[in-house]
Amino acid sequence: MLARSCVRPMRAFASARNGAVQITKRAASSSSGSSAESPLRLNIAAAAATAVAAGSVGWYYHLYGNSHAMTPAEEGLHPTKYPWVHEQWLKTFDHQALRRGFQVYREVCSSCHSLSRVPYRSLVGSILTVDEAKALAEENEYDAEPNDQGEIEKRPGKLADYLPSPYPNDEAARFANNGALPPDLSLMVKARHGGCDYIFSLLTGYPDEPPAGAQVGAGLYFNPYFPGTGIAMARVLYNGLVEYEDETPATTSQMAKDVTEFLHWAAEPEMDDRKRMGMKVLVITSVLFAMSVWVKRYKWAWLKSRKIVYDPPKEGQTKIRD
Amino acid sequence: MGFWDTITDLVEAATPWSVAEAEAPAQETTEETTAETTQEETETKPEAAAEEPAAEEEAKEEEEEEEEEEEEEEEEELQDPKEVFEEECRNSKECAPAKHHYDECVERVTAAQSQEGGANEDCVEEFFHLVHCATACAAPKLFSVLK
Numbered sequence A: 001m002l003a004r005s006c007v008r009p010m011r012a013f014a015s016a017r018n019g020a021v022q023i024t025k026r027a028a029s030s031s032s033g034s035s036a037e038s039p040l041r042l043n044i045a046a047a048a049a050t051a052v053a054a055g056s057v058g059w060y061y062h063l064y065g066n067s068h069a070m071t072p073a074e075e076g077l078h079p080t081k082y083p084w085v086h087e088q089w090l091k092t093f094d095h096q097a098l099r100r101g102f103q104v105y106r107e108v109c110s111s112c113h114s115l116s117r118v119p120y121r122s123l124v125g126s127i128l129t130v131d132e133a134k135a136l137a138e139e140n141e142y143d144a145e146p147n148d149q150g151e152i153e154k155r156p157g158k159l160a161d162y163l164p165s166p167y168p169n170d171e172a173a174r175f176a177n178n179g180a181l182p183p184d185l186s187l188m189v190k191a192r193h194g195g196c197d198y199i200f201s202l203l204t205g206y207p208d209e210p211p212a213g214a215q216v217g218a219g220l221y222f223n224p225y226f227p228g229t230g231i232a233m234a235r236v237l238y239n240g241l242v243e244y245e246d247e248t249p250a251t252t253s254q255m256a257k258d259v260t261e262f263l264h265w266a267a268e269p270e271m272d273d274r275k276r277m278g279m280k281v282l283v284i285t286s287v288l289f290a291m292s293v294w295v296k297r298y299k300w301a302w303l304k305s306r307k308i309v310y311d312p313p314k315e316g317q318t319k320i321r322d
Numbered sequence B: 001m002g003f004w005d006t007i008t009d010l011v012e013a014a015t016p017w018s019v020a021e022a023e024a025p026a027q028e029t030t031e032e033t034t035a036e037t038t039q040e041e042t043e044t045k046p047e048a049a050a051e052e053p054a055a056e057e058e059a060k061e062e063e064e065e066e067e068e069e070e071e072e073e074e075e076e077e078l079q080d081p082k083e084v085f086e087e088e089c090r091n092s093k094e095c096a097p098a099k100h101h102y103d104e105c106v107e108r109v110t111a112a113q114s115q116e117g118g119a120n121e122d123c124v125e126e127f128f129h130l131v132h133c134a135t136a137c138a139a140p141k142l143f144s145v146l147k
Helices: A002-007 A009-028 A033-064 A095-107 A130-138 A170-176 A195-204 A252-267 A271-304 B003-014 B027-051 B053-075 B081-090 B096-114 B124-145
Strands: A141-146 A152-156
Touching (some): A095 A252, A252 B081, B081 B124, B096 B124
16 A cells, blocks of 8 residues: 555646646536545645654654754854954954964964974964074974985974974874864864854853853863863963963963964965955956956947938838938 | 055165065174163163153152052953953843843752752753853954954
């Protein structure tokens, strides 16, 4: 029976298409046997579909109980929009802030998070001077080319090397962090919905204590902005944690703002160039567009301004006009 | 950095006698200049003070008082402006409804928790609304203070 009703949907569909017409027909004359059958079948199908839907919902509740799905906690609190200066159309990164942000990354975040897509050379000129970058690179050791015996020795880093990662691999990182992997931060601003706003909110949004009744899993910390609200990263930024060389007061929000802007730079170092190029493109194309409009009007002027006149022959006049 | 600065920068960069510094300037020279400037300052200060002693003294006293206050503030623990503004915002009229709901929820849930069955709800949603309101209200103020 079920199989047969499954085979039939084509016919049922065809009759449904005619349904509206048939109903009006039936209103006109009550003596049509075959057309009265189809609405009945339709009603049965609708009732069956409703029963199946209600049944599956009931079955779900029977299996999983009164589960809380699609709660705001699951989604996480959407970050507030902050008026970032560097995100404005005509503004660039603030390189003093980038320098402070890099300091925060190096002194705080780099013990857990890698920044593996950023080489020392890209820091030159935007964050550090050549000498500072070289000195920083030389603090770390990297694998050298194989020597005569084919052994790989260590050499001090140089500008072409990439920033070192805190852990040799993901497993080591998980092992050191209670099973949670601190993600690479190179592209973090692009990788999260909300970008800078999200990261700033995440870093500054740890409440003193979770709201009443909130469930926080073992080894997790309550953060409203993290989807699910339980994050494996504890609050890391506290007032006065770093000492800025330009003597900016190192409050939590100041450090979070700086490191977020730095991470934006890490994810999108080409932003300043991109905006300048965009400006050039807009200026040049708008000039070219204006010129093309003018040229078009100029070239079409004779065609657009001509006048076609139909001069009908006068009544009774046989002679064709010359 | 105004428009005029941009033009003077461009002109400076284009002049043949200008020097482009790719490296940090040498350490020694900066030390010398700072020493010089501090000397100059110390030299000029007594002169200025001698000119108008009475008025200067009054002004100085006020300045000193202000300085003392500033120092005290610095000695105290750093205050995160975000927390200050958000606290203000939480208690403002704007966020009163959200705060009211949150406080009520906390009361209800803590009361339920102390009883046998425990609470079968949490205040996460109310907390979200309150935080959302407070951060949105504090955001422009905060970013006008931060560097």
